[in-house]
Amino acid sequence: MYTPPMLEIDSLSRSFNGRRVLAEVSLRLAPGEYVAIVGESGVGKSTLLNxxxxxxxPDSGRVVLDGCDYAGLDEDGLTGLRRDRLGFVFQAFHVLPHLTVLQNVALPLWLQGVDNAAAEAPARQLLEAVGLGERAGSWPRELSGGEMQRVAIARALVHGPRLVLADEPTGNLDPANGARVLALLGERIRGAGAIGILVTHSLEAAATADRVLRLDARGLHG
Structure with missing residues (x-):
């Protein structure tokens, strides 16, 4: 039985200062599919995620998520799409220093209008899942880089996003915690019928996805 793709990427191209970073990149992902993208530094992996x-x-091409073509959205529309449908794990964490660990994780739910009490339970559950249950009341300045990365991963998953984008999510983690969060990412994506894209230099991390794609100057290919 045919399952229409949840994410359609058609011939994306992007240049910066006259230098082509991405050329004609296309991808289709069905519900529940989780892929890893590997490639050398500078080939445009982070640009593709952005x-x-x-x-x-993009300079040309299109992105369509759940039938919604980004080209038809203004900045407010894109902000709403990210708030409601996306979870993004950034390399730089983007953990907010004026919020506690628990508040950082609950933030996506607050932005959707969920009240504090209702947001707290799923936020605590995700913190337990990444091994930070005891740090819920801590401030980001009290955390290590690896702990902040785990906070960022919990925050990206807490609102049940349709699309999870993870940019080197294990780059600051020891092997045990890296394996733990990779298992959590895969479990949440597949279990919710969402889609996930993991960008990584680690072939070991990439192997936890359903399939591995390589990005290079020729585009994206298996």
Whole structure:
């Protein structure tokens, strides 16, 4: 039985200062599918994620998520799409220093209008899942880089996003915690019938996805 793709990426291209970073990249992902993208530094992996997240606009090509073509959305529309449908794990964490660990994880739910009490339970559950249940009341300044990365992963998953984008999510983690969060990412994505894209230099991390794609100057291929 045919399952229509949840995410359609058609011939995305992007240049910066006259230098082509991405050329004619296309991808289709069905519900529940989790892929890893590997490639050398500078081939445009993070640029591709930013385009898929609507944080940047392509020079040509299109991105369609759940039938919604990004080209038809203004900045407010893209912000709403990210709030409601996306979870993004950034390399730089983007953990907010004026919020506690628990508040950082609950933030996506608050932005959707969920009240504090209702947001707290799923936020605590995700913190337990990444091994930070005892740090719920801590401030980001009290955390290590690896702990902040785990907070960022919990925050990306707490609102049950349709699309999870993870940019080197294990780069600051020891092997045990890296394996733990990779298992959690895969479990949440597949179990919810969402889709996930993991960008990584680690072939071991990439192997936890359903399939591995390589990005290079020729585009994206298996």
């Amino acid at each position: 385009l898929i997240a609507g944080l940047d606009r």
